[in-house]
Amino acid sequence: MLAKDTALGRGLGLLLALESEQALVRDGLGVLEIAAIAGRDKGQVSRGLKTLASLGLVDRDPETLDYRIGWRVFAMAAQAGDRRLLTAAPPVLRELVASLGETAHLSVMTAGEVLTVLSEPSPNAVRASGWSGRRVPAHCTSAGRALLLDHDRAALEALYPGGALPPGGPQAPRDVAELARRIAVARGEGHAPTSEELEPGLVAVAAPIRDFRGRIVAALNVSGPKFRFEDHLDGAGQEIRGAADELSRQLGWAVHHSRTAA
Amino acid sequence: MLAKDTALGRGLGLLLALESEQALVRDGLGVLEIAAIAGRDKGQVSRGLKTLASLGLVDRDPETLDYRIGWRVFAMAAQAGDRRLLTAAPPVLRELVASLGETAHLSVMTAGEVLTVLSEPSPNAVRASGWSGRRVPAHCTSAGRALLLDHDRAALEALYPGGALPPGGPQAPRDVAELARRIAVARGEGHAPTSEELEPGLVAVAAPIRDFRGRIVAALNVSGPKFRFEDHLDGAGQEIRGAADELSRQLGWAVHHSRTAA
C-alpha cells in the first residue's frame, strides 16, 4: 500500500519535496535540503533529480543549482484541465437540469465573445437546443458576466474601448460603468443573474469555474423564460455556484476563500 | 543522459503517457494502452500506476478503471514555473494579439524542447487554442531561436551532439552550423523570424525574455499563416521585441545595452 518501498515512490518523494512549504518560501531547494526532506542519501537524490530534470518535471537554476517544479508539470495540468472540464461537466449539467428544470450550459470566452460549448436542454424547453456552438456577446449575458468576474474597471475599459457597449436586449447595460457595477454586484454574490438583457422574456444566472491557478476558464449557466424562472433565480444561483465550485475543485482549484476576489 | 534506463525514469514514463494525444482525446487511459505507449510490460505498468495513484499523481476512474492525471499534479502546477512571469504575461499577450491580429504565445525551454506555456488566440484563428502545453523542437521554431539566442557555437554543439539536427519543416536548418548562423542573425536583430521551418505555410517571429540576471528564461512569439503574416514579420518583430523587453523589465532586467549579449 505505502509507496515508500518502491524506487518509483522514493524518486517521486523528491518531486513532492519541492511541493513543501520550504520550497515555496525561497522558490527552489538545493540537493541537500531535498535529501533532508525526503530522508534519503544526497548522492541518490542528485541522481534522481537528474532524471526528473531530463523529463522536464523539475527545472534547475544553473546559477544557484536549486531545483524547482518544472514547466512541464504546469503544461500537463493546463492541457489535462481543458479535457477534464469537458468530461466532468456533462453530469453536472444534467444534475442542474434535473434540479432546476431549465436548460443548463457550459461556456467559455473566445475573442471577446461567449461561446457555448456544452448544453443540456431541459425537458420543458420551448425550443429544442441549438445553443451548442453559439456565440453571444459577453456584456449582456449571465455567462459573460461570470467570465468577466475578475475584470476590474480598467480591464473592462480595455475590452470595450471608448466605453461604449454593443447593443443588447432591453435591460442590457448601456456603458462600461454600468457593466462594471453589475459585475461588482455579481462578484459579491458569487453568481451573476441577468434578466432580459439578451432577449425579452429570457432570464439566466451563471457562476464562474476556475482552473488550478484560480483563473476563470469557463462558466456554468442556466437560462429559462422569465415567467417561469424569474422567481427562482436566486436559489438557482446558489445551486449553480455550488456546481461550478465543484467543477473548479476537480480542476485543482481550492475553493476556500470563495468571497475573495483575485 | 537518457532517462530510460532508470526505474524512476521508466515509472515516470507512465505519467507522461497520460499526456499523450490519445489520453487527451478521452481524458484517461487503460493499463494496456499506457503499457503500449510507454513500451513496457502490462504487469509492471499496473504496479507502477498503483504507486503513482497512492501519491495522487494519477487518479483512477473506478468505473472504467482508466487512469488520468491526478489532483496532485494540479496542485503542483499551481506552484510550478515562474509566477511573476505568469501573471505579467497575459496582458502583454493580449496587447500583441490586439495589435497584430495573430496568435501570440509565451514559451519556455524544458528538457531541450520548446514548451508553449500560455497562448492567446487571435480572433481570426482557424482553430482555437490547442497550443498551450504543446512541445515543439527548438531548432526550427522562432521561439526556440529566441530561447537559444545566447548560445554560442560550442553550446549548440553540446546541445546537438554530432552536429545533426532532428528533422523539421521545409526551410528548417539542416545542421548546427546553419542553426548557429541563423541565431547570429537573430541576435543582431533582437528578434527571431522563421518562415516555414516547422510547417509549410506557417511563419512566426519571437523575442527573448530575460530575468534579473540577464538569463533568457522565456520567449514571446507570434505566429500566423504565411499568406497573411509574412509581409508584416519585420514590423511585428520590432513590436514583439518591445513587449518582451517590457516583460524583462518587470522581472528586474535593465534593458539598456540591447545589442550586447550575455
Place this chain on the structure above:
DNA sequence: AACTGTAGTTGTGTTCAGCGCAACCCGCGC
C-alpha cells in the same frame, strides 16, 4: 596561499526490488 566548510557529483561492492513471463481473475458477448 593554505585552511575550513559547504554543496554537489561520482565511484563501488552489495543486495534488493524491478524485470519479463506466465498464470490467474473477472466481466462480456457470441
Place this chain on the structure above:
DNA sequence: GCGCGGGTTGCGCTGAACACAACTACAGTT
C-alpha cells in the same frame, strides 16, 4: 459453456538503487 480483452498477481533472475565514501568546486577566513 467458451473465448476474449483488460487487469492483477506470483515467481525466479538480473540489473539498478542503495549507503558510504572519495572527490570536485567554490566561498570565506586568517
